[in-house]
Amino acid sequence: MKTIKDIKMEDVQNLFDSIIFLRGEEYFEEGCVRSIEPINSCTISGIVSGNQNYNVSVSVDAEGDIICDCSCPCDFNCKHAAALLLKWLSIKDKYNKKLKDIELFKKESINQILAKKSKEELIELLETFIDKHPELKSLIRTEGKEIISKIKALFSNFWDWDEVNDLISQLETILEGIRRNKNLWNKNLLNDMDACSHIMINNVENVHDEGDLGLFLEDWFETYGDMFSATKPTIKEKGLFIQKIVDLINMDEYGLDGSYEKALLGMCNTKEDIQLIKKGMKQIESKYPYDEDHYKEFYLKLYDKIGMDDKYIEVAEQSGLTHILVDKLISLNRLNEALEACEKSNKKEFSELIENKKIEILKKLGNKKELKKSIFNLLKRTGNFNYFLKLKQECSKGEWKKYLKEIVSHSKSNKRYSLLSRIYYNENDFKDAYEYSKTMTDSNYLELLAKKLSKEYPELACNLFKKLCLNWIKAGSGWPYKKAGKMLEVIKKLDKTGDFFNKTKKEITLAHKKKYSLMHIIEAV
Structure with missing residues (x-):
């Protein structure tokens, strides 16, 4: 099994795109890695300074893939993770003999510490924590009027782009409290949630949003629909709820229609619900006929939610949504059917997306011969350097020599000079990489x-x-x-x-x- 001591410079370069790697290298050289520590044989963590100090962890999973996580807005595979890995490469030799010992002395997790405490100690700890962070009280007790008051206060302010994360964090705490207190879900709380929805919608202009608020509202409206369903509504009430959401979609001026649709997904639990939703959405479909595929995909989500797998597959196939069909078949472990769907689709019209699905399936099936053949064909078709790296990873040393010769020959005949430069760079032939880099920008x-x-x-x-x-x-x-x-x-x-x-x-x-x-x-x- 691969461990953190097996990570090489080539792995790090392949993990990040060139601009991220370069910025990470600058951070490393400027001493921005404030601390670094191997947690066990598969994980390192540390603090890297940027606009502020960020907590970074890098792990090697069971399949040998490097997984990065960072507390910065980028979240993963960022310059901070690159800097931490470069720092690790510079010091890892002194840790090689100690990594096994680290396993014996690793720190107790929070769960292990809490498990040892008594009920009284836990209650005291929670009370102290909530005294210091009163905004988290809603995780334990949800009160509708208090939620409305908080939402009103939040949306009475203007939030600039660099403040939106703070807004979303506070909104997520409120929503998490609603979700955790399902025993309090009733029509009164539903009405309060409806009032909050309108406060947010009417004050969207107060948020300099780049998509984060829309993502939050997807979760909000799905919970809203879920709560509506929990009130055991009549067919008439369901029809009125659906019409309310359709009206929101019709009046939308901010591109939040996808968020509102989530309410319909949340309320859907039966075949009859799907029929009611389809009936209510007809006016939207006729108004926006060019969004036909979007609505087909939306109805597939409804079938998926209530477990109508055969209907899902039937509709996806009839609609020509091959990539969605293939994903569903893969999720059901019907790999041979998924492979057949990919091959059938690519015979009609080649699609890089579908060919990548085929590669995913071949990998799961363990068909290495066809897997390498597919990656090689994609590389020749697209000239995408990432396929070069994927193919190299799948080949033995002997196989790679044969493939490399053919790839170089094909790239030269097709005048793919930037690809050739990157190939030679990856093979540590930097002089030839230079010769083919002259037109690169x-x-x-x-x-x-x-x-x-x-x-x-x-x-x-x-x-x-x-x-x-x-x-x-x-x-x-x-x-x-x-x-x-x-x-x-x-x-x-x-x-x-x-x-x-x-x-x-x-x-x-x-x-x-x-x-x-x-x-x-x-x-x-």
């Missing part, structure tokens, strides 16, 4: 390549750093100018005679002497 990749060239081919590295320096100047003032200055500093270190450095500096000065903020940076190098 990806500054992050080119900087990585320039760094790799620095030891053996400093003159080639200087050429790339010059290209990057000029590109950053073209990008505009501020941070790009600082990056240009950094590139020039590297050239100065690499250029032993100083000729190339002086020529480059003179060239920049003559071309941009009126850009005073740039000149201040360049003259300081």
